[in-house]
Amino acid sequence: MSDDVHPLNPELLRRGIQSFLPSDIRLLDMQMVADDFHARFDAVRRCYRYLVFRSGSPFLDRVGWRVQKSPDFALIQKMASEILGEHDFINFCIPPKRKGATTLCTVYRSEWNEVRLGSAGDFLPVIEGDGGQHETKGVNHFPRMWIYTVEADRFLHHMVRRLVGTMIRLASSQEAVEVIGENSGEITGKNSGVMEEWKSLLHAEPEIRKGFTAPACGLTLMHVDYPGGAF
Numbered sequence: 001m002s003d004d005v006h007p008l009n010p011e012l013l014r015r016g017i018q019s020f021l022p023s024d025i026r027l028l029d030m031q032m033v034a035d036d037f038h039a040r041f042d043a044v045r046r047c048y049r050y051l052v053f054r055s056g057s058p059f060l061d062r063v064g065w066r067v068q069k070s071p072d073f074a075l076i077q078k079m080a081s082e083i084l085g086e087h088d089f090i091n092f093c094i095p096p097k098r099k100g101a102t103t104l105c106t107v108y109r110s111e112w113n114e115v116r117l118g119s120a121g122d123f124l125p126v127i128e129g130d131g132g133q134h135e136t137k138g139v140n141h142f143p144r145m146w147i148y149t150v151e152a153d154r155f156l157h158h159m160v161r162r163l164v165g166t167m168i169r170l171a172s173s174q175e176a177v178e179v180i181g182e183n184s185g186e187i188t189g190k191n192s193g194v195m196e197e198w199k200s201l202l203h204a205e206p207e208i209r210k211g212f213t214a215p216a217c218g219l220t221l222m223h224v225d226y227p228g229g230a231f
Contacts, residue, residue, distance in 0.1 A: 072172070
């Protein structure tokens with residue numbers, strides 16, 4: 001609502017609302033917007049992050065997906081790069097029921113990072129080399145994690161979770177043996193079959209077998225972009 005109709009002070013309102021929220025929820029900012037502003041339909045870009053880990057610690061289960069086998073990091077990186085651009089994600093979502101609704105999305109960023117969780121709760125990088133398998137000096141005992149970040153103009157229901165679940169499942173299978181081309185960076189050998197299966201889901205017509213859905217606990221909405229830099 002505009003200032004001249006309802007001259008609220010956004011900062012005072014933020015403090016008031018914050019006083020009623022539980023301690024694990026923090027309201028950072030409030031802004032005045034136009035009367036016709038729509039938080040969902042006016043957004044031009046969204047960013048999600050998904051956390052995957054392999055650890056015996058029970059404290060991470062609320063914020064990430066615990067896997068029993070480490071995925072082939074080079075392979076999930078390659079899979080993520082295939083998602084960039086415009087694709088039909090019909091095989092990675094619950095299709096919208098609205099007549100005429102599209103399942104096309106344009107992805108601007110799609111990448112995996114391999115990290116470790118430090119004692120202060122921060123992410124510590126894993127040193128590059130040998131497929132990213134070297135440990136950061138002095139933090140070998142900290143849990144290894146894989147963070148997937150994806151930005152797109154729009155997302156479909158379960159889209160990110162199915163992308164992550166399918167990548168991790170394929171890259172953790174018996175067929176996913178690290179045989180990356182030495183110079184070309186291309187996937188060769190047994191992994192070429194895994195990539196073909198991935199591409200068939202990403203580029204093919206709707207299939208009976210859909211992507212595997214990762215659990216909701218690892219998914220976080222990081223930010224939403226609006227025209228003119230609002231928020």
